[in-house]
Amino acid sequence: MKVLQILPELNAGGVERGTLEVAAHLVREGHEAWVVSNGGRLVEELEAYGARHVAMPVHRKSPWTLLQVARLRKRLREIRPDILHIRSRVPGWVAWLAWRGLEPETRPRLVSTVHGFYSVNTYSAVMTKGERVICVSNSVRDYVRQNYPGVIEDRIRVIHRGVNPDHFPFGFKPDPKWLDRWHEDFPLLKGKRVITLPARITRWKGGIEFVSVIAGLLDKGHPVCGLIVGEPHPRKKDYHRELLRTISKAGLEEKIFLPGHRSDLREIMAVSDVVVSLSSDPEAFGRVSLEALSLGRPVAAFDHGGVGEQLAELLPEGGVPAGNVHAMIDLMDSWLSGSLPLPARENPFTLERMVSQTLATYEDLWMDKDETKVS
Numbered sequence: 001m002k003v004l005q006i007l008p009e010l011n012a013g014g015v016e017r018g019t020l021e022v023a024a025h026l027v028r029e030g031h032e033a034w035v036v037s038n039g040g041r042l043v044e045e046l047e048a049y050g051a052r053h054v055a056m057p058v059h060r061k062s063p064w065t066l067l068q069v070a071r072l073r074k075r076l077r078e079i080r081p082d083i084l085h086i087r088s089r090v091p092g093w094v095a096w097l098a099w100r101g102l103e104p105e106t107r108p109r110l111v112s113t114v115h116g117f118y119s120v121n122t123y124s125a126v127m128t129k130g131e132r133v134i135c136v137s138n139s140v141r142d143y144v145r146q147n148y149p150g151v152i153e154d155r156i157r158v159i160h161r162g163v164n165p166d167h168f169p170f171g172f173k174p175d176p177k178w179l180d181r182w183h184e185d186f187p188l189l190k191g192k193r194v195i196t197l198p199a200r201i202t203r204w205k206g207g208i209e210f211v212s213v214i215a216g217l218l219d220k221g222h223p224v225c226g227l228i229v230g231e232p233h234p235r236k237k238d239y240h241r242e243l244l245r246t247i248s249k250a251g252l253e254e255k256i257f258l259p260g261h262r263s264d265l266r267e268i269m270a271v272s273d274v275v276v277s278l279s280s281d282p283e284a285f286g287r288v289s290l291e292a293l294s295l296g297r298p299v300a301a302f303d304h305g306g307v308g309e310q311l312a313e314l315l316p317e318g319g320v321p322a323g324n325v326h327a328m329i330d331l332m333d334s335w336l337s338g339s340l341p342l343p344a345r346e347n348p349f350t351l352e353r354m355v356s357q358t359l360a361t362y363e364d365l366w367m368d369k370d371e372t373k374v375s
Helices: 014-028 043-048 063-079 089-100 122-128 138-147 176-185 207-219 237-249 265-270 287-294 305-314 325-337 351-367
Strands: 002-006 032-037 052-055 083-086 109-114 132-135 156-158 193-198 224-229 274-277 299-302
Touching: 002 014, 002 063, 002 089, 014 032, 014 043, 014 351, 032 063, 032 089, 043 052, 063 089, 083 089, 083 351, 089 109, 089 122, 109 122, 109 138, 109 351, 132 138, 132 351, 138 156, 138 305, 176 265, 193 207, 193 265, 207 224, 207 237, 207 325, 224 265, 265 287, 274 287, 274 325, 287 299, 287 305, 299 305, 299 325
Parallel strands: 002 032, 002 083, 032 052, 083 109, 109 132, 132 156, 193 224, 193 274, 274 299
Antiparallel strands: none
């Protein structure tokens, strides 16, 4: 098969990482993998896997982006993919309109992945137009069923995101040289219980709630420090400043640290006592929380969305009612007062399972010549 995936850009993020993982698996299995995007820092890695990248400005949320429809249709006729996989709304509209203009007998089969709980409107509906609609969790499947009842049930496939247990092994310990550098960079963490929130600095990820959690644990006598590991969203600088003011007002400048974007998040989570997820809205899946659980680290999280599904399988005692900061403090107080719980070792959410199920979805659709192609 020849598979073409399309998304806005290839920078950091779960959608981007999943695109690379599927492309790499396709190449390993002898297929041809193409990706259309505006580019980014992951293009080099994508091409190192043996996939091919086509640079097109399909990332801007602007009507002008639709001017790319004719250009993409031309490229589709040149590349002649068997599968066209849309992964985001703006490039999704470009791809769907380009696909609609191709000859039904020869155009590629259309797959879409619903990666999140998008606003319910015509703009978002393009993500449900695939001949197969992949949902990244049961929660997302329920969202599609509830808000887009016109989607035929037989077209929906739940394929949970997954992690590579070889890269996130249970009980992983960082290299001693890394530990030495870490202690040099953050000497105030020595002798403390480290609580980590791996998240972009944006309001819905719960940074201010995290400040309340750390303050509450300190009030209960626990020698904790907190880390919020992630970069500020480019359009959320006001929130970043608000978060820093909140930390300062609470007198926690030497207790809560914001190291920014880090390429060593695996190591940071491995040396953390607890990893938390405090998203006010449910995560469609929650890749980072799964990485922490795969490493064998306890995760305490608001029990909703994809993260709730992970906890149900791997650490049921880690969930508290969504938005209940007091319950989160009480849970972590009990953990830090005794022994920390361990997640289950048998993790059903693996990378191999995800890419194999995605490939099977492609193959079933590609080989089903008798199914009428939707328009």
